Amino acid sequence: MSRNATYLACVGEKHRRDYGQFFTHPAVADFMVGWALESGKKSIFDPGFGLGAFFDAIEDRSDIRFSGCEIDPKILDFWKSATQRKIDFIKNEDYLLSWDKTCENIVCNPPYMRFQKFLNRDKVFRVFLDKLGLKLSGYTNTASAFLLKSVSEIGNAGRVAYIMPLEFLNTGYGAIVKRRLIEDGHLVAMINFECEKDIFSDATTSVGIVLYDASRYPKYVDFHVIKSMASLATILDQPPVSRVATCELDPNSKWLPYFQSDTFSVRSEKTVPLNYFGRFSRGIATGANEFFVLRPSFAQKFGIESSEVIPCIAKSSQIKKPVFEDEDCEMLIKNDVPVLLFSANISPSKQAARYIQQGEQKGYHKRFLTKSRNPWYKTERRDPAPLLLGVFSRGGYKIIRNKSNALTLTCFHGFQPNLFGMKYLDHLFLYLASDSGRAIISLSKRKYGDALDKFEPNDLNDALVPSPKILDALSKDEVGNAILHTKKTGRIPAEIDDFFGKLKIPNGAMGLHFGHRIEEHP
Numbered sequence: 001m002s003r004n005a006t007y008l009a010c011v012g013e014k015h016r017r018d019y020g021q022f023f024t025h026p027a028v029a030d031f032m033v034g035w036a037l038e039s040g041k042k043s044i045f046d047p048g049f050g051l052g053a054f055f056d057a058i059e060d061r062s063d064i065r066f067s068g069c070e071i072d073p074k075i076l077d078f079w080k081s082a083t084q085r086k087i088d089f090i091k092n093e094d095y096l097l098s099w100d101k102t103c104e105n106i107v108c109n110p111p112y113m114r115f116q117k118f119l120n121r122d123k124v125f126r127v128f129l130d131k132l133g134l135k136l137s138g139y140t141n142t143a144s145a146f147l148l149k150s151v152s153e154i155g156n157a158g159r160v161a162y163i164m165p166l167e168f169l170n171t172g173y174g175a176i177v178k179r180r181l182i183e184d185g186h187l188v189a190m191i192n193f194e195c196e197k198d199i200f201s202d203a204t205t206s207v208g209i210v211l212y213d214a215s216r217y218p219k220y221v222d223f224h225v226i227k228s229m230a231s232l233a234t235i236l237d238q239p240p241v242s243r244v245a246t247c248e249l250d251p252n253s254k255w256l257p258y259f260q261s262d263t264f265s266v267r268s269e270k271t272v273p274l275n276y277f278g279r280f281s282r283g284i285a286t287g288a289n290e291f292f293v294l295r296p297s298f299a300q301k302f303g304i305e306s307s308e309v310i311p312c313i314a315k316s317s318q319i320k321k322p323v324f325e326d327e328d329c330e331m332l333i334k335n336d337v338p339v340l341l342f343s344a345n346i347s348p349s350k351q352a353a354r355y356i357q358q359g360e361q362k363g364y365h366k367r368f369l370t371k372s373r374n375p376w377y378k379t380e381r382r383d384p385a386p387l388l389l390g391v392f393s394r395g396g397y398k399i400i401r402n403k404s405n406a407l408t409l410t411c412f413h414g415f416q417p418n419l420f421g422m423k424y425l426d427h428l429f430l431y432l433a434s435d436s437g438r439a440i441i442s443l444s445k446r447k448y449g450d451a452l453d454k455f456e457p458n459d460l461n462d463a464l465v466p467s468p469k470i471l472d473a474l475s476k477d478e479v480g481n482a483i484l485h486t487k488k489t490g491r492i493p494a495e496i497d498d499f500f501g502k503l504k505i506p507n508g509a510m511g512l513h514f515g516h517r518i519e520e521h522p
C-alpha cells in the first residue's frame with residue numbers, strides 16, 4: 001500500500017474530510033514546484049503540508065529551503081514515523097491564524113471545505129478584516145481564504161502556485177478573490193484540469209492551478225485547459241484556450257467560460273436578463289421522497305383519495321420529450337410510474353391519516369426538512385411551471401416546455417413568468433433549446449467535476465436572453481410551427497437556431513492574441 005493509502009486507512013474517511021485532506025499527484029507537485037522555483041528564489045513555503053507532496057518534489061534539491069505548516073498533529077506524526085525525518089521545518093499550526101510572515105514562493109494544495117464547517121471561522125473572519133481589510137462571505141471556502149492570505153504574504157519577486165477547486169471563478173463569494181488576484185496585476189495564468197479524476201479520484205468539482213508571479217505585471221492572463229496529465233509539463237508553452245487582457249477581467253463576472261474554446265461575446269444591445277420576463281425557482285423539496293412520492297397503484301391500494309395526490313415529476317428521466325403535455329403525464333400514471341405527490345391537508349382523510357401515521361413510525365417526520373414544517377407532511381404549494389430546466393446535466397441541459405399540470409421536485413427548476421413574460425413562454429423555450437441559447441446560458445453554469453454542470457435558479461435568472469424586440473421579430477405562426485416541429489421531431493427547427501445565432505459575436509470581447517509576443521510593462 002502507498003504511504004497516502006496507509007495513512008487514509010489509519011485515520012479513516014471522517015478525519016480526512018474534517019481536515020480537507022486530498023493529496024497532490026506527484027506530476028502536479030513537480031510542475032507547481034518547478035514553476036515556482038523559476039522565480040530564482042530558493043525557498044518554498046507550503047501552508048498545508050499534509051504528507052509532503054511538494055516537499056517530495058524538491059527532495060534531491062539541497063539548494064532549496066523548504067518550510068510549511070500543518071494544523072493536524074496526526075498527519076504530521078504519521079509523516080514523521082513513515083519517513084524517519086525530523087519535522088522542525090514544519091510548524092504544527094493553523095495557517096489562517098498565523099500572520100506576519102513573508103515568503104519567497106508559496107506552493108499549496110489548500111484544504112477544501114465550506115467555512116460553515118470550519119472550527120475557527122469567526123476568528124478567521126476577524127483576522128482577515130483586521131490584517132487585510134477583507135470581509136469574507138459566509139460562503140467563502142477555506143481554499144479561497146488560503147489563497148487570499150498567500151498572495152498577501154509573497155515578497156515582491158516570489159511566486160504563488162495553488163491547485164484548488166475553480167468554482168470560485170463563477171460564484172459570488174469568489175469576486176473578492178478574483179479582485180485580489182488582479183488588483184496588483186500579477187495573475188499570470190490559470191490551468192483547468194479536464195482530467196480532474198486523474199488528480200483527485202473523488203473530485204466532485206472542477207480543479208485547476210492558479211499561477212501568480214509578484215515579479216511580473218502580465219498584460220494578459222492565459223486560460224489553459226489540460227485534457228491529459230501527459231500534457232501538463234509543457235502546458236505553458238502551448239497557446240492558451242483564451243488570453244484575456246488583465247484590464248478586461250471583471251471580478252464580478254464569471255471566469256469559467258474563459259476555459260471554453262468557442263469563446264464569443266453576447267450582443268448586449270439585443271439581450272436582457274431572463275428575470276425581465278419572470279423567474280426560475282427550485283422545485284419542491286419534500287425532505288423524504290420515499291414517503292411523499294407514490295406509485296398510482298400504491299395510492300389506490302392504500303385508499304388515498306385522488307384529491308390528496310398531485311401529479312408531480314420526481315426525476316428528470318421521467319420526461320423524455322421536450323414538450324410535455326397532460327396526455328404524457330396521464331401515460332406516466334397509467335404506466336404506474338411514481339409521479340403522485342402525497343399532499344394531504346390539515347384534515348386528512350382516514351386513509352391518508354393512516355399513511356401519515358405509518359410515515360411517523362418510520363421517522364419521516366423527524367427529517368431535516370419535515371421537522372420544520374407544520375404539519376410535517378404538508379409540502380410547499382407551487383403552481384405548475386410552464387418551463388422546466390434540469391438542475392444537473394452532462395453535455396447540455398434539459399429544457400422542457402411544460403403544458404401539463406404536473407408539479408416538479410428539485411430535479412428541475414421551474415420558470416414562472418411575470419405578466420409581461422406570459423406571452424413569450426414559447427419564444428423563451430425555443431431560445432433556451434437553441435444552440436446559441438444553450439451556449440449563452442451555459443456561460444452562467446457552475447461546473448462540477450467529471451463534466452457535471454449545475455445551475456442555481458439565480459444563475460439562470462441573471463443569464464442573458466433576447467430582448468422583447470428580438471423575440472417580437474418571430475411571428476406567432478413561426479413560433480407555433482416551431483413548437484409543433486419540436487413536438488414531432490424532438491428538436492427545434494434549424495431556422496430558429498439560425499435566428500438566435502445572431503446574438504453571438506464569435507471571439508469578440510475575449511481579445512485573443514495567439515502567437516503574438518506580449519509586451520509587459522515593468
Ligand SMILES: C[S@@+](CC[C@H](N)C(=O)[O-])C[C@H]1O[C@@H](n2cnc3c(N)ncnc32)[C@H](O)[C@@H]1O
Nearest residue numbers: 019022023024048049050053071094095109111
Ligand atoms: C488538500 S491537503 C494537501 C496536503 C499536501 N500539501 C498535498 O499537496 O498533498 C491540505 C492539508 O492542509 C491541512 N490543513 C487544513 N486546514 C489547515 C489550516 N487551517 N492550517 C494549516 N493546515 C491546514 C490539512 O490537514 C491537509 O493536510
